[in-house]
Amino acid sequence: MDRQQMAKADFITSILLILTSLFIMIYTLFGFPRFPEWGPLYANPGFTPFFLGLVLFLMSIYLLIRSLKDQGQQVRTTMEAVKTFLRQQKVVRFLICLALFVLYYVLLGHIPFIVDTALYLFLSFLIFGRGKWFVALLIAVAGSLTISLVFSRIFLVPLP
């Protein structure tokens, strides 16, 4: 990422961080109880989070100012640019990878662990490996069985 792109990224990140820190401070001020019997402000459970929120706020402001100096505010995007970005092979692969993670997580507990793992491995080998489907299936099933056996029998680990 070059300096200009990083400045734009920093601009967006700093805004997100400012909002996060404001949320932390406001929520801590109004959403947390007071425990007067323990002492004044510093004894409250919200004291440290508020303090951290304040530090984060100040640092995010500095990041924002720095990004503005490098013209980071010139973030322009069009539908066409978004479409081009989403069509990039790297982005597609990233999103598929993420979708497979989510699918694996969602199916856990609904189908047996061995089946879920084999399905995840099969889809991953097939999509990212470009091999023959039956080879991918074979490795996925063998992999899933081996993992289940090794961890449940040797490591005595509870499986999802």
Place this chain on the structure above:
Amino acid sequence: MGPLIILQEVWKFVSNPATLFEVFWATQLGIIVGMLPGLTATMGIALVTGLTFQWATSDAILILICIYIGAIYGGSRSAILINVPGTPAAAATVFDGYPLARSGRAGEAIGLATTASFLGSMIGLFFLSFFTPWLGTIALEFRSFEFFWLTVFGIVICGNLTAPKDPLKGWISGVLGLFVALIGMDVIQAYPRYTFGSVELSGGLSLIPALVGLYGIPEVLNALSEIQKQEKAMQIKRVIPRIKDLWDNRINIVRSGIIGTIIGAIPGVGENIAAYVSYDFAHRASKHPEKFGHGAEEGLIAAETGNNACVGGAIIPVLALAVPGSPPAAVLMAAMWLHGMRPGPLLMIETPNYVYEVSAMFLIGTFAMLILGLSWVRTMVKILNVRTYILMPIVFILCAIGSFAISARTFDILIMLIFGVIGYAMRKYEFADAPFILGIILGDMLDENLRRSLMLTSGAIPPLFTRPICIILIALTVLTAVARNPRFKGMMSETRETVWRGLGIGRKKK
């Protein structure tokens, strides 16, 4: 007494074949984890922590230490053979390791890297065994005030050194980590903070799933989303190094070992920086600096000695102060907590021999690394040919099992996934992950000690700034924070020149 206890502990481990077997498989696993690009020492330790959770404490910690040593060393294999550092710790090994391999000396380079790693580990071990009890005694003087400043100093120096291009982002990362650690019940009044009614969150975010996510998932996402050409590993001939080569580098080895250990002892900094700094010092001190980057044995030895010495150094503050010296040491410390150990100043009172027990574990792990590092190299190198698209989905499954294993909660897998995505974004936008991890580990310590110290003094601020150790820690924090400021650098340079002139010492012109 110390060395005797270590030998006694070593004998206890060595005389038990089952333990010896554990040492060898764990070190070998560590070497494999280190060898494979994308699998780091931190991730390996985090994964195995979950998998060995049911094991006896001493067995589990022994295995984790062996994996740690093995993985930091293992990274040199892929650095030398395929020009890709297996772990960030081996990034400086690439500079001279790969050119050596290209000139037909791959086996020799592996032999030198193995021996240098062994010697580096031994130097780290020396400081670990003899320096930790001393530091522990000083740490007994620490009260809430000092611990508060220690956490602040840790975050500031870690942010500064792990994000050298942009310390601000390192510090932001550290503060975010500190905040994340506060989610869940607070340590003083047991009030659930930022849980929003979630029962799973009330106990706090599980450390191991978060660490597995931060280190494992970004690697899987990176490896599978980018189409990379996989290099073929080179052929290997002689592996055993020549004594002469090592003797010629004796000063280099001792210097790199000491540098590595010192950097290791700095909170959260880690093996990659230890290797870079050792390499840089070797470069400056070399009679043939022009050879660096073109297959200089000195460079390879410095980097490998430095990163393995850092392992011992990183465990020193874990045991003495409960502050990890590197990201893998942070996971090791989390594993100690999980197994009911209480690393920190009280360790010296409660279990004074534990430092020597850890040293003994470290010693046999180091010897196992040397033996495994010099044997069946040709066979092990074949692992480098495993395809990424096969390896990485399996790594994801292991991450999921490792996260689930601690508390048998599917929720922890969700935590792993969320932290994985956060970790990926942090890397992409150059927010160092080490301060974030350190923040997660030290968050409770900061909160508890800040509030407790204020409660003890009925809100009086001066004791926070006037106690002797506090003053030292504050001075170090401020110095670290301003060290990269150009104005401060200029001022320091001018002062140095004035002092030199005052002393009548001329300086060499570059």
